[in-house]
Amino acid sequence: MTDNAPTPAPVPQPAAPAPAAKPITRADFLWTGWAMLAAFFGASAAATARFMFPNVIYEPSQKFNAGPAKSYDLGVSIKFLSEQRVWIIRNEKGIYAMWARCTHLGCTPNWWGDQNRFKCPCHGSNYTIAGDVIAGPAPRPLWRCKVELSAKGDLIIDKAVLEDLPGKRELAPYFLEMA
Amino acid sequence: MPTLPSLEEIKKEVIDSQIWRSVFRGGLWKDTPRDRSAHIIGNVWLHLHPVRIRKRALEWTYTWGLGGISFALYLILTITGVLLMFYYRPTIDLAYRDIKDLEFAITLGKLMRNMHRWAAQAMVVGVIAHMVSVFLRGAYKKPREFNWSVGVLLLTLTLFLSFTGYLLPWDQLAIWAVTVGTNMAGATPVLGNEGPLGNLVGAHINNDVRFVLLGGTMVGENTLLRFYVMHCVAVPLVVGILLILHFWRIRKDSFSAAPYEPNEEKWEVWPHLVKREYIAAAGCTLFMFVWSIVMNAPLEVIANPNVTPNPSKAPWYFVGLQELLVYFDPWIAGVVMPGLIIVGLMAIPFIDTNPKGVGYYAWKERKFANTGFMLGITMWFTLIAIGYWFRGPNFFWYWPWESWLIPKAAPRLTWNVFGPNPTWRLWCTPNLSAFPLWLGIPVVAGLGAASLLLPKLIQKELDGWKTNLAIVGALALVAAAMRISPLHVSLGQGAWLVAFGWMHFYFGFVMPQRHIRTLDWARYIVTMALVLSTTAVLLKMCARLAFDIKYLITIPGISMNI
Numbered sequence: 001m002t003d004n005a006p007t008p009a010p011v012p013q014p015a016a017p018a019p020a021a022k023p024i025t026r027a028d029f030l031w032t033g034w035a036m037l038a039a040f041f042g043a044s045a046a047a048t049a050r051f052m053f054p055n056v057i058y059e060p061s062q063k064f065n066a067g068p069a070k071s072y073d074l075g076v077s078i079k080f081l082s083e084q085r086v087w088i089i090r091n092e093k094g095i096y097a098m099w100a101r102c103t104h105l106g107c108t109p110n111w112w113g114d115q116n117r118f119k120c121p122c123h124g125s126n127y128t129i130a131g132d133v134i135a136g137p138a139p140r141p142l143w144r145c146k147v148e149l150s151a152k153g154d155l156i157i158d159k160a161v162l163e164d165l166p167g168k169r170e171l172a173p174y175f176l177e178m179a
Numbered sequence: 180m181p182t183l184p185s186l187e188e189i190k191k192e193v194i195d196s197q198i199w200r201s202v203f204r205g206g207l208w209k210d211t212p213r214d215r216s217a218h219i220i221g222n223v224w225l226h227l228h229p230v231r232i233r234k235r236a237l238e239w240t241y242t243w244g245l246g247g248i249s250f251a252l253y254l255i256l257t258i259t260g261v262l263l264m265f266y267y268r269p270t271i272d273l274a275y276r277d278i279k280d281l282e283f284a285i286t287l288g289k290l291m292r293n294m295h296r297w298a299a300q301a302m303v304v305g306v307i308a309h310m311v312s313v314f315l316r317g318a319y320k321k322p323r324e325f326n327w328s329v330g331v332l333l334l335t336l337t338l339f340l341s342f343t344g345y346l347l348p349w350d351q352l353a354i355w356a357v358t359v360g361t362n363m364a365g366a367t368p369v370l371g372n373e374g375p376l377g378n379l380v381g382a383h384i385n386n387d388v389r390f391v392l393l394g395g396t397m398v399g400e401n402t403l404l405r406f407y408v409m410h411c412v413a414v415p416l417v418v419g420i421l422l423i424l425h426f427w428r429i430r431k432d433s434f435s436a437a438p439y440e441p442n443e444e445k446w447e448v449w450p451h452l453v454k455r456e457y458i459a460a461a462g463c464t465l466f467m468f469v470w471s472i473v474m475n476a477p478l479e480v481i482a483n484p485n486v487t488p489n490p491s492k493a494p495w496y497f498v499g500l501q502e503l504l505v506y507f508d509p510w511i512a513g514v515v516m517p518g519l520i521i522v523g524l525m526a527i528p529f530i531d532t533n534p535k536g537v538g539y540y541a542w543k544e545r546k547f548a549n550t551g552f553m554l555g556i557t558m559w560f561t562l563i564a565i566g567y568w569f570r571g572p573n574f575f576w577y578w579p580w581e582s583w584l585i586p587k588a589a590p591r592l593t594w595n596v597f598g599p600n601p602t603w604r605l606w607c608t609p610n611l612s613a614f615p616l617w618l619g620i621p622v623v624a625g626l627g628a629a630s631l632l633l634p635k636l637i638q639k640e641l642d643g644w645k646t647n648l649a650i651v652g653a654l655a656l657v658a659a660a661m662r663i664s665p666l667h668v669s670l671g672q673g674a675w676l677v678a679f680g681w682m683h684f685y686f687g688f689v690m691p692q693r694h695i696r697t698l699d700w701a702r703y704i705v706t707m708a709l710v711l712s713t714t715a716v717l718l719k720m721c722a723r724l725a726f727d728i729k730y731l732i733t734i735p736g737i738s739m740n741i
Binding site for chain 1: 401490509570573
């Protein structure tokens with residue numbers, strides 16, 4: 001037998017009966033249709049919901065220069081309260097900045113020096129100078145902001161980096177030690 | 180000289196013209212019953228009415244026309260609102276200026292703004308009064324259950340329209356009310372970045388439900404635009420659709436739920452009902468005109484996102500909610516409680532199985548339903564009164580006769596009953612807990628379960644007087660014991676304990692035990708859950724105001740504070 005000898009054509013075998021394809025019933029067809037319709041409405045709802053989340057928001061920067069760190073005297077400074085919503089507090093050891101946003105529902109508390117407290121005008125929460133809640137409904141302490149010293153000796157405060165845990169909030173970068 | 184045609188001739192000429200006949204069909208008006216019915220059926224605006232209506236439903240004192248008056252106010256609001264839109268631009272730079280222009284530079288601008296503001300407040304009153312009147316007459320019962328629920332949704336949307344409306348002037352009230360309102364949304368469990376479990380699913384300040392409402396991370400340009408669109412387009416559209424549904428159902432349910440009498444008289448809707456509706460609407464409009472001429476709508480100074488007025492109060496219909504927020508965490512007072520109130524109100528027709536008192540005032544036949552509902556309404560308005568008249572600077576308690584200029588001593592320090600780091604001492608150091616969580620969770624859960632189940636488990640009907648006396652006596656004994664003990668509870672604190680404790684046991688135990696212990700379990704549990712969440716508010720107010728308790732139980736790890 002040589003290579004180029006024609007190979008005999010395979011003897012056609014009787015084809016095994018193909019497994020009977022399950023016919024699509026009318027009910028299956030309709031259920032598929034309804035499911036696709038439901039999926040379409042579901043996806044549309046999800047897409048509409050996603051549409052409501054903006055991808056780019058135009059909001060002011062959370063970082064600002066609060067002037068020379070040395071210019072702050074002992075106590076609570078409200079110099080940047082109406083502009084940046086931050087109290088700058090100098091104590092014996094150094095400086096920290098607290099975001100003036102009540103942790104209850106976001107109003108701006110006022111500093112009452114004679115009673116040594118921050119008091120919120122919306123629902124009556126009271127905080128100590130350290131930011132701890134001592135009365136009213138607020139659930140957690142006030143947030144402290146990241147504070148840095150610029151090369152010129154200016155205080156740079158970042159309201160986007162926050163901390164409220166005792167123990168952590170007294171350390172850098174949420175506290176600036178001053179000689 | 181040709182004689183001028185008489186008025187009668189002109190009228191005949193006009194009415195017989197092709198134009199008139201094309202607009203108003205029906206031929207010559209002969210004021211026959213046929214004419215009057217054809218007028219109702221053939222007119223698109225009137226055809227939601229039946230042709231004839233029971234005389235009982237026409238009496239002024241039956242409904243006081245409260246639903247119709249609310250709708251008339253809605254129409255006034257639509258008209259004045261559309262007019263205001265011609266001058267108002269929803270941007271931070273322009274909004275406040277445009278309102279000032281409306282006040283001082285635009286002819287009748289002030290009147291339109293006044294009417295819009297006052298009609299909105301009147302509509303809140305009208306819709307609430309409509310709900311109370313429908314409730315007390317049992318008109319929500321079968322077959323009107325669904326329409327009651329639609330009505331509750333309409334009440335909710337009325338309040339939401341007010342809420343979205345008062346951001347628009349961009350004054351101090353606007354920005355702080357919306358700051359507080361959207362921060363409550365931020366405290367929603369799971370969906371809010373400050374709510375319980377929120378951080379577990381990755382809710383953050385720029386992806387949670389508050390972010391969607393604000394269109395940003397702070398109240399700003401996007402917020403104003405979003406609230407404007409909701410206020411002027413989205414919500415009125417939904418209200419309109421629900422109103423059509425509401426009216427259609429009223430029509431299908433034959434207007435009045437009053438019990439039928441034999442051979443009852445039926446009157447024609449034209450003119451009897453239409454006339455009354457017209458008089459009510461005209462009266463409303465007149466009233467709103469006079470009110471708006473006499474009194475100006477409030478406008479505070481321009482919004483400052485950094486400085487909050489002291490005190491900062493919500494508009495009166497939300498001051499009750501603001502007062503609740505003093506006692507409860509935002510996710511409870513701002514999300515769970517309003518949710519429970521709305522769902523609970525909608526559920527009323529489905530849990531009230533009492534077949535009596537449909538369509539008439541029935542104090543004796545519906546003691547439990549009326550008492551429970553009126554307790555809720557009374558509490559809501561009492562909270563409003565407290566927030567409105569009894570709160571001064573720093574939201575501190577000032578009696579109405581006290582001057583706000585006199586500073587108050589700092590509020591007393593608060594403590595928790597159950598929580599981490601227990602001191603095992605009552606009246607303990609501020610912000611610390613008296614007892615540990617491992618004790619607190621079973622105690623609170625056990626007390627809750629007992630209050631929920633006990634009224635149904637006690638099969639024998641208790642004597643009302645004796646039970647009340649026993650409760651007051653027991654509470655007085657507890658108060659006396661606490662006074663003698665080293666705790667030195669004052670007489671005033673003892674009185675608070677007895678009064679609020681009694682209210683809790685009367686509404687949360689005595690009443691349910693007498694009236695609903697025979698309900699099936701599902702309805703019973705739902706009813707009791709609603710009743711007990713109402714009385715729990717009383718208990719928590721007592722705990723805070725008289726005993727300086729901040730939380731009954733606090734689990735800081737998951738922001739779960741009750």
